[in-house]
Amino acid sequence: xxxxxxVCQSGGWAEDAATLTWxxxxxxxxxxxxxxxxKDEFWRYSRLSACFAPERTGRGLDCPFPSPEPLAGxxxxxxxxxxxxxxxxxxxxxxxxxxxETTRARWRERLEPGEDFFxxxxxVEADAxxxxxxxKTADAPLQLHYRHGAGWVQPLVLVELAPGARGALVExxxxxxxxxxxxxxxxxxxxxxELTHGVFTAGDGQALLHRVRARLCAHARLDVxxxxxxxxxxxLEWDVTLGKSSTLxxxxxxxxxxxxxxxxxxxxxxxxxGAATDVLWRGLVPAEAHSAVIGRILIxxxxxxxxxxxxLDHLLLADSAAADVKPELEIYADDVACGHGATLGRLDDxxxxxxxxxxxxxAEARQLxxxxxxxxxxxxxxxAEVLRHVQSRLPRPDDAAA
Amino acid sequence: xMISLRxxxxxxxxxxxxxxxxxxxxxxxxxxxxxxxxxxxxTLANVLAGREGxxxxxxxxxxxxxxxxxxxxxxRAQAGLFLSFQHPVEIPGVSNLQFLRTALDCLRKARGEPxxxxxxxxxxxxxxxxxxxxxxxxxxxxxxxxxxxxxKKRNEILQMLLLEPRFIILDEPDSGLDVDALKLVAAGVNRxxxxxxxxxxxxxxxxxxxxxxxxxVHILHGGRIARSGEADLAHQIEAGGYAAVLEGTAV
Numbered sequence: 064x065x066x067x068x069x070v071c072q073s074g075g076w077a078e079d080a081a082t083l084t085w086x087x088x089x090x091x092x093x094x095x096x097x098x099x100x101x102k103d104e105f106w107r108y109s110r111l112s113a114c115f116a117p118e119r120t121g122r123g124l125d126c127p128f129p130s131p132e133p134l135a136g137x138x139x140x141x142x143x144x145x146x147x148x149x150x151x152x153x154x155x156x157x158x159x160x161x162x163x164e165t166t167r168a169r170w171r172e173r174l175e176p177g178e179d180f181f182x183x184x185x186x187v188e189a190d191a192x193x194x195x196x197x198x199k200t201a202d203a204p205l206q207l208h209y210r211h212g213a214g215w216v217q218p219l220v221l222v223e224l225a226p227g228a229r230g231a232l233v234e235x236x237x238x239x240x241x242x243x244x245x246x247x248x249x250x251x252x253x254x255x256x257e258l259t260h261g262v263f264t265a266g267d268g269q270a271l272l273h274r275v276r277a278r279l280c281a282h283a284r285l286d287v288x289x290x291x292x293x294x295x296x297x298x299l300e301w302d303v304t305l306g307k308s309s310t311l312x313x314x315x316x317x318x319x320x321x322x323x324x325x326x327x328x329x330x331x332x333x334x335x336x337g338a339a340t341d342v343l344w345r346g347l348v349p350a351e352a353h354s355a356v357i358g359r360i361l362i363x364x365x366x367x368x369x370x371x372x373x374x375l376d377h378l379l380l381a382d383s384a385a386a387d388v389k390p391e392l393e394i395y396a397d398d399v400a401c402g403h404g405a406t407l408g409r410l411d412d413x414x415x416x417x418x419x420x421x422x423x424x425x426a427e428a429r430q431l432x433x434x435x436x437x438x439x440x441x442x443x444x445x446x447a448e449v450l451r452h453v454q455s456r457l458p459r460p461d462d463a464a465a
Numbered sequence: 466x467m468i469s470l471r472x473x474x475x476x477x478x479x480x481x482x483x484x485x486x487x488x489x490x491x492x493x494x495x496x497x498x499x500x501x502x503x504x505x506x507x508t509l510a511n512v513l514a515g516r517e518g519x520x521x522x523x524x525x526x527x528x529x530x531x532x533x534x535x536x537x538x539x540x541r542a543q544a545g546l547f548l549s550f551q552h553p554v555e556i557p558g559v560s561n562l563q564f565l566r567t568a569l570d571c572l573r574k575a576r577g578e579p580x581x582x583x584x585x586x587x588x589x590x591x592x593x594x595x596x597x598x599x600x601x602x603x604x605x606x607x608x609x610x611x612x613x614x615x616x617k618k619r620n621e622i623l624q625m626l627l628l629e630p631r632f633i634i635l636d637e638p639d640s641g642l643d644v645d646a647l648k649l650v651a652a653g654v655n656r657x658x659x660x661x662x663x664x665x666x667x668x669x670x671x672x673x674x675x676x677x678x679x680x681x682v683h684i685l686h687g688g689r690i691a692r693s694g695e696a697d698l699a700h701q702i703e704a705g706g707y708a709a710v711l712e713g714t715a716v
Contacts, residue, residue: 414556420514431564435558
């Protein structure tokens with residue numbers, strides 16, 4: 064058991080020569096970059112300004128968080144991007160400073176951020192770097208609970224599942240003051256490994272960017288179950304590369320809040336034969352809210368016998384609700400089965416009248432239709448930790464009538 | 466009087482569809498409303514049920530003395546009105562059982578009654594589904610989702626039997642039904658006939674009236690009741706058509 068984990072090094076990275084050199088190069092690259100603009104396809108619909116609001120700047124700040132709710136099972140708590148306490152038996156937890164050079168070198172290569180401004184910034188300015196390793200099978204999910212409340216907060220979590228290992232990881236996010244969390248999680252799933260990844264964001268009104276980059280080795284499986292309740296600005300990204308005969312199932316719900324803006328960006332790459340992707344994302348957009356989902360599936364020439372499907376749907380709950388949805392397929396292999404689709408719609412007036420004609424008040428009728436819209440996604444949610452949060456956040460009839 | 470319509474005048478996009486319609490139906494009675502295409506039969510049903518898109522120009526509709534037209538659709542249902550739709554909508558994701566439970570709970574709540582025990586609802590729903598020849602998995606399926614036309618009509622009757630309304634409008638309950646399904650629908654209607662309940666059956670054809678004997682038959686023409694009579698009037702229409710039956714009728 065690994066309890067009451069000590070706070071990692073404040074800078075996150077150990078000061079060994081190789082890491083220092085690598086880090087300096089990253090910093091130089093970051094200095095040459097500017098934040099993305101709407102000219103960048105993957106940021107085309109983003110309302111990023113909230114991330115850079117003056118009250119949300121500043122680094123390495125402390126925040127007086129309230130006493131945390133007790134967590135059951137296996138968990139790690141990260142406050143202001145730094146792990147402050149943990150309780151786990153199945154997973155091995157190690158800060159970067161405790162890794163041997165072989166492991167560090169392997170991860171430095173895996174962490175190559177390309178020209179992604181926020182990914183680079185997270186690497187350069189990481190508050191803490193934590194490696195989670197799973198060798199066998201973990202029966203209970205590991206919960207990562209992030210809390211942020213002051214300035215820019217940038218946790219970096221590295222996750223490695225050994226070949227054949229099976230586990231579940233649930234990331235939950237909450238905020239307690241003016242802040243932007245620019246976090247990242249990097250998953251490496253060994254051959255035949257299986258990871259169920261739950262994400263729950265509470266929509267506390269602050270800014271959140273969270274990137275998940277996953278690499279699936281042959282026959283690995285990643286099952287994502289996400290519920291995103293929008294804050295001032297929120298962006299969730301999954302960048303997944305699938306190996307031979309690996310499987311990605313990604314299910315998500317966006318629940319907008321008035322005045323909030325939410326982005327979901329999916330980059331899925333089939334780099335080997337026989338892989339399968341199944342994406343289903345649905346969004347609820349209330350008045351004065353904005354939701355965007357961009358999903359791109361790239362089938363490389365080696366991605367023969369790919370089976371890929373992506374479905375992105377949004378329900379606009381008011382005239383002033385707005386959504387941008389863009390599914391894309393880019394195919395360079397000839398033996399594939401791929402499909403994608405997107406819808407933007409409102410509650411069906413005919414269905415609403417039908418329900419009301421049976422004595423169901425409008426608010427409850429709307430809620431029934433909203434539940435029905437979300438049902439196909441919720442049916443794919445198996446993580447009790449995510450479902451519990453979701454049930455506590457979905458709109459009740461009084462909200463639906465608003 | 467169960468339902469009393471006076472000078473009901475309704476327009477759609479500026480065109481008068483109902484024009485001074487008067488109609489009374491007493492408790493315990495079954496009335497049939499017939500009329501040529503476009504006469505306004507479904508308009509009447511929709512206006513009474515509270516569907517949007519209709520402009521009330523004049524008139525009154527009282528359900529057991531209460532002003533029906535001042536109520537929201539759900540309030541009308543809670544007051545005892547039930548419309549069996551001509552084209553029931555499909556609602557994927559809402560199971561029939563969930564829908565029935567919600568509707569029944571809402572109606573019982575409005576009547577000041579406690580929610581029906583889930584097991585009792587399930588028993589009742591299964592019994593009625595069997596009576597109407599609906600498939601065993603019907604309750605788990607989405608409302609009308611993937612149903613045939615006949616199954617949709619029978620689902621309307623199932624809801625009617627479980628919700629036990631007091632004034633029932635059946636908008637073409639016979640359209641698209643084969644004779645076996647028609648008999649099942651008619652049996653469902655007859656099962657609910659009661660001295661404290663009234664029916665208005667909207668139909669083009671007298672076929673269903675062979676199985677559900679009406680007390681009165683009305684012909685809607687020119688936006689109002691152009692002629693009323695006993696059950697035999699339906700056969701006159703079948704034999705001679707509307708033009709012959711309405712000949713000499715001032716509209």
